[in-house]
Amino acid sequence: xxxxxxxxxxxxxxxxxxxxxxxxxxxxxxxxxxxxxxxxxxxxxxxxxxxxxxxxxxxxxxxxxxxxxxxxxxxxxxxxxxxxxxxxxxxxxxxxxxxxxxxxxxxxxxxxxxxxxxxxxxxxxxxxxxxxxxxxxxxxxxxxxxxxxxxxxxxxxxxxxxxxxxxxxxxxxxxxxxxxxxxxxxxxxxxxxxxxxxxxxxxxxxxxxxxxxxxxxxxxxxxxxxxxxxxxxxxxxxxxxxxxxxxxxxxxxxxxxxxxxxxxxxxxxxxxxxxxxxxxxxxxxxxxxxxxxxxxxxxxxxxxxxxxxxxxxxxxxxxxxxxxxxxxxxxxxxxxxxxxxxxxxxxxxxxxxxxxxxxxxxxxxxxxxxxxxxxxxxxxxxxxxxxxxxxxxxxxxxxxxxxxxxxxxx
Numbered sequence: 001x002x003x004x005x006x007x008x009x010x011x012x013x014x015x016x017x018x019x020x021x022x023x024x025x026x027x028x029x030x031x032x033x034x035x036x037x038x039x040x041x042x043x044x045x046x047x048x049x050x051x052x053x054x055x056x057x058x059x060x061x062x063x064x065x066x067x068x069x070x071x072x073x074x075x076x077x078x079x080x081x082x083x084x085x086x087x088x089x090x091x092x093x094x095x096x097x098x099x100x101x102x103x104x105x106x107x108x109x110x111x112x113x114x115x116x117x118x119x120x121x122x123x124x125x126x127x128x129x130x131x132x133x134x135x136x137x138x139x140x141x142x143x144x145x146x147x148x149x150x151x152x153x154x155x156x157x158x159x160x161x162x163x164x165x166x167x168x169x170x171x172x173x174x175x176x177x178x179x180x181x182x183x184x185x186x187x188x189x190x191x192x193x194x195x196x197x198x199x200x201x202x203x204x205x206x207x208x209x210x211x212x213x214x215x216x217x218x219x220x221x222x223x224x225x226x227x228x229x230x231x232x233x234x235x236x237x238x239x240x241x242x243x244x245x246x247x248x249x250x251x252x253x254x255x256x257x258x259x260x261x262x263x264x265x266x267x268x269x270x271x272x273x274x275x276x277x278x279x280x281x282x283x284x285x286x287x288x289x290x291x292x293x294x295x296x297x298x299x300x301x302x303x304x305x306x307x308x309x310x311x312x313x314x315x316x317x318x319x320x321x322x323x324x325x326x327x328x329x330x331x332x333x334x335x336x337x338x339x340x341x342x343x344x345x346x347x348x349x350x351x352x353x354x355x356x357x358x359x360x361x362x363x364x365x366x367x368x369x370x371x372x373x374x375x376x377x378x379x380x381x382x383x384x385x386x387x388x389x390x391x392x393x394x395x396x397x398x399x400x401x402x403x404x405x406x407x408x409x410x
Contacts, residue, residue: 006096026068151182258323262288269297336363365398
């Protein structure tokens with residue numbers, strides 16, 4: 001039997017759990033904090049493989065093993081690895097208070113509506129994108145992915161970071177800083193979790209289901225749901241297919257280039273992605289901000305001309321191009337160079353389709369497309385109905401060849 005004990009956020013390891021153990025495995029600080037039974041071997045956790053091999057050796061001899069871990073070892077912890085290798089039936093887990101729960105407690109906030117991301121040994125960009133799109137995120141940190149790196153990646157994004165260091169220890173420290181302040185400091189190795197909060201939305205309403213807000217019940221919203229100028233908006237039929245090809249999801253970053261009213265940007269944000277909308281007209285910028293606010297989502301709006309302005313933006317997972325004029329081929333090519341997964345282009349002009357397609361295929365992407373023509377039901381006097389045709393739109397989409405077999409990037 002393997003007894004997995006969570007400690008380190010204010011809890012202690014009862015001596016009776018250690019009694020009779022032939023092997024005790026844990027981090028150095030956890031091992032130093034307990035008195036080992038006479039004759040017990042200890043293994044300091046570093047690389048997992050040697051420790052797991054030692055555990056297997058003791059189990060084969062039917063000798064008890066104790067594994068010491070931080071907080072709740074079933075929450076982004078060692079329980080997953082142990083269960084995969086030895087089977088959950090051989091585990092007895094005694095969880096402590098997780099660092100995430102402790103950090104939110106110190107901040108005086110509920111966390112049933114929080115998103116939790118681990119950046120420990122993982123790409124930080126997923127956590128950054130979640131911090132940009134959700135009002136309450138806990139980020140489990142690691143080497144090269146701590147408060148400084150998170151703050152630098154967030155830049156001027158309007159968030160407050162709650163940095164929790166040495167939780168449960170005598171030198172515990174919990175500090176509220178801006179992303180810029182976090183980026184300017186050396187935090188050392190004691191930080192285990194950072195809370196990223198939108199101060200205006202952090203408390204949140206009462207919930208019946210834990211986790212981030214539920215995905216919207218519908219998408220491809222009617223044009224009337226958005227402010228727009230002279231019907232210059234991506235129609236919902238086009239938006240529906242564009243969203244299907246973009247595949248926005250939590251942890252992604254999506255660009256909406258030539259965003260106009262921002263309808264695609266808002267829809268992607270409603271589906272949980274971080275979104276940057278690029279728009280060249282000042283009134284368009286304000287319209288996008290107003291539409292995002294009306295739908296309760298966070299969209300970063302960049303005022304500038306593509307493709308020049310794109311070079312300063314973070315790398316996207318997917319891109320929607322809804323405008324570009326004569327510069328469209330250059331805009332599509334610039335997006336194809338940067339996007340990780342998909343580029344979707346909407347065009348009303350037939351003569352611009354070949355150049356846009358060539359920009360995608362020339363970048364090594366697989367390109368497909370469709371002409372969308374729809375007719376909507378329209379009431380006439382006398383309780384009769386006619387079909388009202390909408391303007392036809394070409395939709396092209398390109399995907400990187402490897403994404404067809406490897407799935408979407410995370």
